[in-house]
Amino acid sequence: MKRSGVTQLALMLSPVVVTLLFATLILLAAGANPLEAFGNILAGAFGSAKKWGDIAVVMVPLALCAAGMLVTFAAGLWNIGVEGQIVAGALAATWVALGVQGPPWLILPLTLLAGAAGGAVLGVVIGALRTWGRVNEIFAGLGMNFVMVALTNYLIFGPWRPPDGATMSGTEPFPLAARMPMIGSSRASLVSIGLAVAALVIVYFLLRDTHWGLRLKAIGLNSAAAARMGINTHREMIVAFVVCGLMAGIAGSLQTTAVYFRLIPQVSGGYGYLSQLVVLLSGLRAVAVPLIVFFFGAVQVGSPRLELRMQLDSSLGGILQASMVLFFFLIKGWRQRLADRKERNA
Amino acid sequence: MLDPLVIATLQSVVASASPLIFAGIGETLTERVGIVNLSLDGTILLSAMAGFAAAYLGNSLLLGFFVAAVVGALVALVVALSSIVLKQDQVAIGFVLTLLCADLSSFIGLPYVRIPGPSVPYMPLGVLASIPVLGEVFFRQNLVVYASYVAVFLAWGWLSLTRPGLRLRSVGERPEAAFARGIAVNRLRYTYAAIGGALVGIAGASYSLSVKLGWSHRHTSGMGWIALAIVIFGGWSPFRVALGAYLFGALKSLGSILQPSYPNVPTQVFQAAPFALMVVALLVVGGGAAWVERYVPAKLQRGILALIGGSPPAALGKRFEQL
């Protein structure tokens, strides 16, 4: 049954509609005006030209991590540890930025390499814990996340604290040589955007057109049979964690060298968990990621305005994002159920 | 006679472990029937907030715990329904719900941040409380902590001694066989998901009303994940799960107790310790058990594996299709 374009669009947007209804209920229960709240988010996101730069800034780590996680999901892995991989990348980049002297064309690439390496190392740890330690990667990743956060706090309040004294603002600001160049007066960096786009494109082709991508897919669907067919499942899984770590680590390093220009306690900003939502919502399709990342980014940038203007917690943004994914799954399941019933009665 | 400081520490350990016991036992029941409720961390946050708010607004602790239990059960039912009726992946739904419930708790809970509220009163149990050491530690607590002891024994008794408990176990191990014997597989799954979820809800309320009073942003962060790990670490068996809960409770309490004595050790070590321990514990139960099976002679294996071995219910996370 060929569906018209309009019906297709309506079906795709149904999670959005249900999400808005759900959020409306929550807002009403909290005694707030829903329209005013949504309006504030929109204004917060698109109100000025500067905001578009902010959205780009948020989109970068989301896109990088989403790209990385498309790889791990292909292999059937739940890399919740991506959040820790971002932090690991940030720590490694900070170490370079604060410790190494030199001109920008040396330092900046080094920070990127260091970031990638940091994320990759954590990927090896998580992968090893899973393959040889039989520790589910969800717990291995979570454990590492908390450990990385603690490590960050330790460094910020300890060895890397500013000379004036440790504060919650983080380390000393980076020297100019360790800061990525911005586009005009916005906060967006061309390098960051370029890397994010490159990551998505690379992952798209990696999964679709390479042997390795097909092997990952096989492992994700039936790892026992894949092993019988001669695929080295342990190695490929660890490589998948490493690839994701490379991208997440780069995202982490960019957070320090292109966004905050220092290491702050919340350097990963929950982007790891958020990018999981992005990938789930995309149905594991790389082409759907950019649009979702844009939407999530806009919500992320617009939500803080709720606190300013309406005394509402900005977590409404998180509610919108998470419920989008939840309703996406629920509606998908419901439609499949209706389709199955139709087929049975036919 | 033990040093009063040691007694006080042990009391604190038992108290702070009680929410983990509720959550761990609740999730054990849910997983034994075949459902993974990954949303624990978010559910605990949401129910902690809801329980506190309800107790504060209604000026009734009972109402608080009741509301928290209902919240916990509802979230668990969403997971169960999505899996059974809508055929979605339990892990994916659970993960999304974790984030959603956490954000809901922050949003709805904003008016209740850092407000002093009711707390469960201290209630030493007369005669039992005067038993040296054991009595002082276990029976000079509040009602919630006593309830946690009951929960462990009830769960064990239910699973091992009763007919409904046997049916529960069969559903989690081989639902087709259970179905062949007239057991309503999916109905049982809903039931125990709800019961387990209610216990998780009570765990949340016992944080905000007993252990870590009040409400604030991400008040109990991380405890839900520890509870999930405890279920695995405990081999899906109530007494071992309780043991795991006390272990982690000990670690958390130890942090604040030992810190003054070791000022050179950064506080973050104590913060991160429970989660590092979580990974180590799972390593012992996972890779360690596998190593034992492979290299340790068979006669010694049984004893060791009784302590650290344990496989998940065979049908955990798998859907059951009734033809």
Place this chain on the structure above:
Amino acid sequence: MKIELVNIHKRYGAVVANEGVNLTIAAGEIRGLLGENGAGKTTLMRILSGYTFADAGRILLDGVEHHPSSPADAIRVGVGMLHQDPMDVPQLSVLDNFGLGQSGGLYRRRRPMLASLEHLCQRFGFKLDPEAVVGSLTVGERQQLELARLLALGARTIILDEPTTGISAPQKALLFDALKHLAQEGLSVVFVSHKLDEVQSLCDSVTVLRKGRNVGELEAPFDADGLVHLMFGQQLPAGARPVVPIDGGALEVRQLSVRDHRLSLDGVDLHVRRGEVLGLAGLEGSGQQLLMQAIAGIVRPRAGSILLGTEDLAGRPYGAFRDRGVALVPAARLEEGMIPGLSLREHFALCHHCGHGLVLDWPAADSLTREQIAAFHIVGQPLTAVDKLSGGNQQRALLALLPAELTVLLLEHPTRGLDVSSAQWIWSNLLARRERGTALIFTSTDLDELLQYSDRIMVFSGGRVSAPVDAPTVTVQELGYLIGGRGL
């Protein structure tokens, strides 16, 4: 109990499982239900026992119409089914499984349950340890437990679906005695099988199904030729045995010890020559699978050597075995052999590395797939997902995915679940490989298959292995005794 099935129809999508089937069984009768794979026997019995619903038709038990809505519903009206893989919970004990599903109070009272179980066991000569974990029992013992359970619940009809696959000869004798006793007491027994000799020795009468229809009923004593004619439509010529020069050693196994959590196999010696076919006989779970997995490099042996030519591969990683031309085709096709969800084309791309370096060459994979589809007569397209293929086509696909030249090819139950013509095609393909020098080792529970295709047969029983016997000279009886454990 008298059973009447009237005009039963059932289809699964486009496949007709039962078409207008009428069947009447008197109380106290042992009825055999014969037919080849896919004839509709299991579906019909599943309908009778409440596991599924008929699209049309009626069921009458002792003259009263019933619509069993579930297996539990069916046993309540007295119809119990014993599956080929008994519906028990392996992680629970014998006593727990026995009592599970019986109504009663909150607490499980052990003593009455124990007494009931013991009484039934004594009646039939079953020996079951109430505390044993069911997962550790043999298939025969699990059957006995299930039979006891159904009787305890008041079954007046027992349906057995291919019960003798994988049980020992003494267990089979015990089972048949029990069934005869039950029939004398007025229960009706339905014995679903494709084994003519068993049906001949046990049943009072036989119904034959073919392609979903009831094509005939016969009374004992049966004419075997007549039964075969009803089942297949015409006499199948026995395949002629080609004479193939067997020369040179392909594989030698010395003093091999392998273990898994249930079984240990020790001190196995065997040698296989190029072009030779070695059949491994015995009950399932007696060690054949373990040995084959060790030879294929899937399981690591604890001691001993596996020699291919002069090279000892024992202890080497799996890849080393594959590189030397050793391959194993598993019985669980979709669980261990192929990837459900991936297409035929993707499987060939994975196995044959189409393309250079990192990048896949899809057009090359596509044409390779088409070639193989044609060569192996696979009913499917390059883009068909392998889980959508029928069992026979999956098996062909598995064979097509193998490298063209192999030193040793191991097959777990190569024709299980396949109809006769598919089975014959598979064997012709395998024999072609043997002509090119591949040594074949296969397991089977079908004694006829073993006798027809093997050059030598080794019998496994509880972890012990017989010396290889020459297939052309051994008889079915001798083989049966060896399998039963005598003479090992």
